[in-house]
Amino acid sequence: MKRTLMLAAAFSLAAIVGPMAAQAAEPIEGNWKTESGETAAIGKCGDGFCITLKTGKFSGRQIGKLSGAGSEYTGEITDPEADKTYSGSGSVSGNSLKMKGCVLKILCKSQTWTRL
Template identity: 40%
Template sequence: MRRTNRLATALATMTLLAATGAALADPIEGRWKMPSGSDATIAPCGGDFCLTYVNGPNKGKTFGRMRATGAGAYEGTVTDYTRGGKEFSGKGKLSGDTLSVSGCVLGGLICRSQSLSRI
């Protein structure tokens, strides 16, 4: 009987941990539609989140790396492959199912942004 209780406790603990892990997923994670029509995924990589093209001419390339700064805001870098793969300081702001991502130069004086929609 004691072995059955330990097994039940272990299974309950594993189930709780699995559910907790899913609950801890960041809202930015998932699949997104780019304005260009390409799809992208956002997934954890190291302590950050990597933005990677799923299809289109840049399939498999990472075009951003950001970390959460709180209240749906993110900071990091973005890569513009239309400009030869140049990397810029980047920001992201999540609002519902829309993620606005911008790349900036000159300390944020000049920025170029686009909005991604959750798929």
């Protein structure tokens, strides 16, 4: 009986600590190379993270703001070429950042950026 309770407690603790450890391991801040070859910087601003293009035709322009923690972020992304803003999300996995912008949550485009 004691062994069963100890195993149950260990599994419960692992279920709680495991996701928290994974969350802390994937920061979004830093410099990223976009699929089109520009460099984008993501840094703290207000209560979230701002995305600013550092190179290319739209250098210096803020193209998004995301909030979240761990490896999952949500907010808004702007297509600078079309000057349209979409609901967006970002998901960090190691040195890759999958960016996604959607209209009405059904028409979506994705890009994968690489950490510099």
